[in-house]
Amino acid sequence: MKKVEAIIKPFKLDEVKEALQEIGIQGLSVTEVKGFGRQKGHTELYRGAEYVVDFLPKVKIEVVLADDMVDAAVDAIVGAAKTDKIGDGKIFVSPVEQAIRIRTGESGDDAI
């Protein structure tokens, strides 16, 4: 199993969620975060307003999935989140050792 973490522009959340559902993702977590990339200290448009602060509001999506779903998930996220403007975000992929569905006790791929 792998965890795909995507940090995206907040207004892209619905599109990214739908793209992930289309490839069969059945669960994910969303967190409001703030951060910066290489454009630290530069302006960025966010909902029509120009921000000149270091930390811009972003949304982090976390989805744990089977190894063979990673490429499709990354493609879905990139396809939905890309605007070709600075600050489109990043995707990180990391290994996950175990997953357990609390209600049933199922584990591994059966739990995700």
Ligand SMILES: Nc1ncnc2c1ncn2[C@@H]1O[C@H](COP(=O)(O)OP(=O)(O)OP(=O)(O)O)[C@@H](O)[C@H]1O
């Ligand atoms: N190395 C990193 N580790 C953790 N979070 C990061 C990292 N780089 C970027 N982020 C997060 O991703 C968000 C979006 O990054 P951003 O797209 O601005 O990166 P960038 O490298 O400047 O790319 P671009 O040139 O397309 O703007 C940041 O606001 C921050 O929350």
